[in-house]
Structure formats: C-alpha cells, structure tokens
Amino acid sequence: MIINSLISLGDKIIGDTLTSAEQTYYLAKLNTFLESCDLDRLLVYQIVEESFTLVIGSSSYTIGSGGNFNTARPTKVEDTCFINYLNTLYFVEVLSERNFTGLQTQGLSGMPRNLYYNLAAPLGTITFDYLPDIAYDFHLKSWKQRVSPRLAILFLCRSAISASSNLTSRSKLRRDMSAPRRNLRGWRGNRRPRSAL
Numbered sequence: 048m049i050i051n052s053l054i055s056l057g058d059k060i061i062g063d064t065l066t067s068a069e070q071t072y073y074l075a076k077l078n079t080f081l082e083s084c085d086l087d088r089l090l091v092y093q094i095v096e097e098s099f100t101l102v103i104g105s106s107s108y109t110i111g112s113g114g115n116f117n118t119a120r121p122t123k124v125e126d127t128c129f130i131n132y133l134n135t136l137y138f139v140e141v142l143s144e145r146n147f148t149g150l151q152t153q154g155l156s157g158m159p160r161n162l163y164y165n166l167a168a169p170l171g172t173i174t175f176d177y178l179p180d181i182a183y184d185f186h187l188k189s190w191k192q193r194v195s196p197r198l199a200i201l202f203l204c205r206s207a208i209s210a211s212s213n214l215t216s217r218s219k220l221r222r223d224m225s226a227p228r229r230n231l232r233g234w235r236g237n238r239r240p241r242s243a244l
Contacts (some may be wrong), residue, residue: 048074065237091193094125098186101159101179111170120171121189131184132158138174139185152176158183 049070053059065073084095098117099108111120128139142150147163159175173187 049077054205092122092190093193094188095121095191096186098131098184098190101175101183101185103180103182104156104178106159106175106178109170109174110173114170114189116173120166120169121164121187121191123190124164124173125188125190127188128162129186130158131186147174147176152177154178156180159185175188 050059050065051061053073055059059065068240095117101108102115108115110116110118112118114120125143128141130137130139136160139159142161142163144163144165147161150161155177157177157180159177159179161176163174164172165172183189189220192222202216
C-alpha cells in the first residue's frame with residue numbers, strides 16, 4: 048500500500064519495490080503522521096464487527112473495558128447490526144433516544160429488533176427493545192479508534208491519491224486560465240446577449 052502511494056506521488060514507478068530500509072522509513076513516517084492526527088484531535092476510526100451472546104431476560108448491557116460486552120467502548124454504533132439466528136440474519140436498527148423511548152415494548156420478550164446506544168463514560172450502555180427469549184448471537188458493528196497499522200496505511204494511500212489528484216487538477220486549472228480569453232462582451236451571467244433589432 049505504501050508503494051501505491053509513492054507511485055501516485057511520482058516517487059516510484061509501477062513494478063518498483065521497496066527495500067527493507069525504505070519500508071521501515073515510510074512506516075515510521077506513516078505512524079508519526081497518525082500520531083500527529085491524534086494530537087490534533089483528527090482521529091482515525093475503523094468499523095469493527097464483534098459477536099456477543101445475549102442473556103435471556105436481559106435487555107440492557109454495558110459496553111467497554113470490564114463491561115457486559117468486554118471490548119473497547121465504541122464511539123458510534125453502525126446501523127448494520129444484526130442477530131444471526133438459525134443461519135438467518137435479522138437486522139437490528141439503531142434508534143435515537145427519543146424514538147427508542149417511544150416504543151411500546153418494555154417488558155415484552157422476543158427477538159430484539161431495535162437498540163439504543165448511550166455513549167456514557169467509562170462504560171456505554173446498549174439497550175434492546177425486547178427482553179431476549181433465547182441466547183441470541185448478536186453482531187455489533189461499531190466505530191473504534193484505529194489500532195492497526197494496516198488501516199493507517201490505507202488512510203495514507205487515500206490521502207496521497209487525493210493530494211496527487213488535487214495537484215493534477217490545479218495544474219490543469221492554471222493551464223486553462225492562461226489560455227487566451229474569448230470576448231464575452233454582451234454576455235451577462237447565463238443570459239444570452241441581446242440581439243440588435
């Protein structure tokens with residue numbers, strides 16, 4: 048992935064490889080860049096899918112280090128969570144607090160179909176609309192701060208490609224602006240010129 052970024056920037060050509068020293072150098076530069084993003088509060092996230100078993104009769108679960116769902120506390124829960132029951136996927140919709148409290152399902156048992164995520168500290172809380180009637184296999188998809196160098200490399204590649212595209216479009220714009228201008232006398236915005244009668 049680093050080589051693709053370098054090709055986009057024009058430092059390498061297709062077919063080139065990185066030496067061990069270059070790999071070490073560019074990975075260190077990438078990690079320094081990501082650390083500076085953290086310092087500037089420009090956080091880089093990844094979407095993580097995790098599986099948890101729901102407890103019969105319990106609709107509320109803490110999430111975070113040491114919680115019922117013992118994992119890093121997510122910043123956001125994606126609206127693509129699901130329950131895998133008998134090899135069939137049943138989607139669980141993430142609702143706002145207002146919409147969730149408007150449901151008339153409190154105290155009822157069944158397969159959860161909606162959830163509300165309360166992003167509290169140090170533990171968040173996930174509350175389901177129904178009390179699970181069996182131990183369902185719940186798949187949570189959530190945003191977590193990056194931990195993998197692979198994600199960092201993907202981020203750098205996208206940034207390099209974007210920067211390269213901007214430079215190309217800027218140089219094209221400069222060429223277009225230096226071209227001789229046409230006489231636009233009589234034109235006002237998008238209106239046609241008045242014809243002489």
